[in-house]
Amino acid sequence: MGEAPAFFVDELQKGYGNGFDIKSKGGETAILLGNRTYVIGGACEESPLSIGVQIFDQSTGEWIYPTVLGTKPKPCKGLSAVLLSEDRILITKNGSTPDDFAWFLEVDTQYVRQQKKILGTDVVAWSKGVRGYPEKPVVISGPSGVGKGTLISMLMKEYPSMFGFSVSHTTRAPRAMEKDGVHYHFIERSAMEKEIEDGKFLEFASVHGNLYGTSVEAVEVVADDGKRCILDIDVQGARSVRASSLEAIFIFVCPPSMEELEKRLRARGTETEEQVLKRLRNAKAEIEQGQSSGIFDHMLYNDNLEECYKSLKKLLGLDGTVTAPPKSSSKVVDLPMDHSVAKIDHRIIINSKTPELGKASTNIRIVLDVSSLKGGAPGRTRGLDIYTMDSFLDGLAGINH
Numbered sequence: 001m002g003e004a005p006a007f008f009v010d011e012l013q014k015g016y017g018n019g020f021d022i023k024s025k026g027g028e029t030a031i032l033l034g035n036r037t038y039v040i041g042g043a044c045e046e047s048p049l050s051i052g053v054q055i056f057d058q059s060t061g062e063w064i065y066p067t068v069l070g071t072k073p074k075p076c077k078g079l080s081a082v083l084l085s086e087d088r089i090l091i092t093k094n095g096s097t098p099d100d101f102a103w104f105l106e107v108d109t110q111y112v113r114q115q116k117k118i119l120g121t122d123v124v125a126w127s128k129g130v131r132g133y134p135e136k137p138v139v140i141s142g143p144s145g146v147g148k149g150t151l152i153s154m155l156m157k158e159y160p161s162m163f164g165f166s167v168s169h170t171t172r173a174p175r176a177m178e179k180d181g182v183h184y185h186f187i188e189r190s191a192m193e194k195e196i197e198d199g200k201f202l203e204f205a206s207v208h209g210n211l212y213g214t215s216v217e218a219v220e221v222v223a224d225d226g227k228r229c230i231l232d233i234d235v236q237g238a239r240s241v242r243a244s245s246l247e248a249i250f251i252f253v254c255p256p257s258m259e260e261l262e263k264r265l266r267a268r269g270t271e272t273e274e275q276v277l278k279r280l281r282n283a284k285a286e287i288e289q290g291q292s293s294g295i296f297d298h299m300l301y302n303d304n305l306e307e308c309y310k311s312l313k314k315l316l317g318l319d320g321t322v323t324a325p326p327k328s329s330s331k332v333v334d335l336p337m338d339h340s341v342a343k344i345d346h347r348i349i350i351n352s353k354t355p356e357l358g359k360a361s362t363n364i365r366i367v368l369d370v371s372s373l374k375g376g377a378p379g380r381t382r383g384l385d386i387y388t389m390d391s392f393l394d395g396l397a398g399i400n401h
């Protein structure tokens, strides 16, 4: 483990360290919470491509190097921090673009507390701040061979700009037509177990003797692309997602009969006889759980494919005229290299400290509204509203007229 920046120790031991402006040459900043000071900045020793986090415990005088989970921000020349509530710190990166300037470091959220228990170490977790909300992801479960993949392909083909598929990781061997990174991320068991330990998965389960899992990134990249995410996962996975912070719609697809299911599975011809028998044995338990667990919001019966597809579209609100969700139109400028932050209720006001010479507009003020945050680590924190002070004042003037 690396040394903590020496110049901090004196300041921190004096109890100094509350606020968003204790900056060193390395660009670190510090936040005091209880008797712990979170020192954030510079590059992380263990993963140099992300910002480092160290904790100074005032009561013991010792440095703690926590396990850092979630999507990590890349290092930058400097940053500012504001304590939002007692459980998370908002970090703004100097000189960054609007899609990279707001990050959250969770220090005592439900997710962090849960992970502390599992890992038995100190834990902090990053999540990236994102404007607005995507539509709820759609979780589709059902026994092997019922037609989940077929229905999802139809949906993606008809609405390519609206839906995106969550590409799962699996330890099973690829089928003849399957492409790595498209149908699944095919991975060795030991590598997947390591990634699970590192907190990279939203959920995972052992299904038909193989490991399957949805990485946090698999879902987030789809939402970042402005699309609605579709997850094809088993009942255990659906249960885990239900218990997570991801709000989704849960659909279970039933076969018309076990005989028909067997016929489809055999006709598909992708499994060995042993695998077919295993999948049919598991199907009974899956259908029972699907129907009685209370996890699923909707049941679909895939007897006639066209009828079933119509029902799927209906429950996703696609039976009428389809309108794309409006994209946010308010433009935000890049964050200045040097800035200060202040918190007023649910708004963070970001002020550029040094006017940029030779430019007409010198004093940039950006407002970050954090009143409607949703989600969080290990995924994204969504629902940020970011605008310039000018547009905020224009809005107020509009109301007054």
Ligand SMILES: Nc1nc2c(ncn2[C@@H]2O[C@H](COP(=O)(O)OP(=O)(O)O)[C@@H](O)[C@H]2O)c(=O)[nH]1
Residues within 6 Å of the ligand: 140, 141, 142, 143, 144, 145, 149, 168, 169, 172, 203, 204, 205, 207, 208, 212, 213, 214, 232, 233, 234, 235, 236, 237, 238
């Ligand atoms: N929990 C979980 N289940 C998954 C995931 N990806 C696929 N599955 C499920 O694993 C099972 C087997 O999938 P697969 O081997 O592709 O065969 P299929 O059932 O014939 O489509 C299916 O029930 C899938 O829904 C995942 O990321 N997590």
Ligand SMILES: Nc1ncnc2c1ncn2[C@@H]1O[C@H](COP(=O)(O)OP(=O)(O)O)[C@@H](O)[C@H]1O
Residues within 6 Å of the ligand: 142, 143, 144, 145, 146, 147, 148, 149, 150, 151, 264, 265, 267, 268, 302, 303, 304, 305, 306, 308
């Ligand atoms: N309603 C249906 N009627 C007849 N065959 C179907 C129907 N739905 C899907 N199939 C076929 O059943 C097989 C299994 O479907 P698939 O989408 O691979 O299932 P899953 O993804 O649930 O394992 C495929 O060969 C598919 O073409």
